[in-house]
Amino acid sequence: MSADTTRSDAPPRPRLRLGALKAPVVVALILIVALLALGEALSPGFASFEQILRLLIVAALLGIVAAGQNLVILGGREGIDLSVGGVVSLSAIVAGNVMNGADGGIAMAILACVATGALFGAFNGLGVTLLRIPPLVMTLGMLGVLQGLLVVIRQGIPSGRAAPALSEFVTRPFLLGLPGIIWLWIAIGLVMAFVLKRTVFGHRIYAIGSNEHAAYMAGVPVRTMRVALFTLSGVFAAIAGICLLGYSGSSFANVGEQYMLPSIIAVVFGGTPLAGGRGGYTGTMAGAVLLVILQSILTTVNIDESGRQMVFGATLLVLMLFYGRGRTMRA
């Protein structure tokens, strides 16, 4: 593979220091506040508590998918997971059918979904490590398999319904006025921050992401780590699928597709470059909120679909300029 040849050993280029202002999390937060102000100016009530809560619920769904995506990308070697969308859809269907509208089935549904997500994630990881298939290709192929599987399942069984308790958890206030899913997301954020900053596992992710060979030489079980990262990505996508079922009440065709590339963009907006080895999840959370607010503003503004898409695409490009760009050849 080209991992060894493309990995540059050039020293980090000296950068203009504007203090914390240049940290991706701060950039994202400033943009979030600016967009909220813009939204409020365009349509009064946009930045009201209820609206922000609604945005956060949508952002939590994206953010949970992005957690797994983040881990895979941090692990480097062109790590990326294109199959998350398929896992989200599959998990929503599995959950809907296992619980089928009954609160008693929630635990069983969670178990089934997490197992499903872990299974597909582990397959990805094994293909990437044992067979050394590039992650993009492996997860792209897996996405095709998942989409085919969805067609089969959809023919055979009804789409299933969310249990009332699950819908309550996702949409109704649970504690301190915040729905359960937001607490879940905060918890995931805290656990991710702790794992990445304070545990051996976390440090090893950065190690294999920044220099796989050196990490291997230092005794890091690189393959096991990578399989674990892909498995976790599947698990996070599965959890998001369950929550999505709770959010929409019933699952419908390919609900997860909308998360595939946005989950990658959220990671990039959060300051984790696709090359891996740097960044973290706190930024990704901000990135997810940023993306969701941007989309929401565009739906508030009274322009037709074509204009909305053009503005969205152009804004994404402009925002990307704020984040780490590739190095120049001259450096």
Added chain:
Amino acid sequence: MASVSSPVHGAAPGRLKRLFERYPFLPALVILVVLLALNGVFAPNSLSFRALTGLLSTYLALMLLSVAQAYVVFASDIDLSVGAIASLVNVTIIVVMQQLGGGVPSVLLALAVGLAVGLACGLANGIVVAALRLQPIVATFATSIFFTGLALYVLPVAGTPAPAVFWRTYGGRLLGVPFVVYLALGLALVLYLLARSRLATQLLAVGDDAQAAYQSGLPVTLIRIKGYALCGLFAALAAFCITGDTASGDPLVGGKMTLLSVAAVVLGGCALSGGFGTAIGAVLGALIIGLINSLVFFVGTPSEWQNLVQGLAILVALMVGIMVSRRARA
């Protein structure tokens, strides 16, 4: 046109390796022949001239889109907007032809406009990725959203028909031979010429080691922009075939083909990390996808299982292809 020939070790395995270095699409060719044979076993009719040209007219668009993808993959870039470019060109030429009355001159003008639109989109991608140094995957995803918006602006809903002269020509015959056969021969000639061009070699050199290419004096940024421009042109050609095949405009028609084009490029023996591959391999990869789809149909797979079996077969083909080409190169 494999990029760098590394020193050959050993005698007997060395020959196979050299052969593979020279023709990276060999594994794809083997898979293709096997699939053709299997198709012939399960449905002898599927190997008839008529059936094969039918396959060609359906998959010519994907073949061209995969070629488009291949040229950016050469330079270790990727273009997730090829499908959106094809959609935009599709609706653009449909609207131009409709506005100008649908005669032969309007068709020719529409094709010229279509190529210009494809080129412009490709240049935009190239500038965003190579000059502004954004990461290709996310940047071309963003441009794909923009192009889709443009396509929706040009033609908000699918359905405007193409003038009869357009699709009759595409689906018709010239001197008793289906028109698509001429197109395929034309494509083969263009690919042959491009394979011998300086640009193809430069793209592979950049993909193999951008820093080395830069230090030996190649204008890396310009070369990558040219790669994206070429990609945009081929995406426009793919759009012409889509239009000929579907005979109507659809602002979202190409979206699903983007990831298939990436799969086809990999199936054809190109390394996603750049620096190794051929455009003809991408064509073979697209044909492999087409043959897998028809084989799944011919063996009598129940309709609801077809997508799953296709997905599994493509995944297996991707894995086998990558493992074989790595073994042959190692």
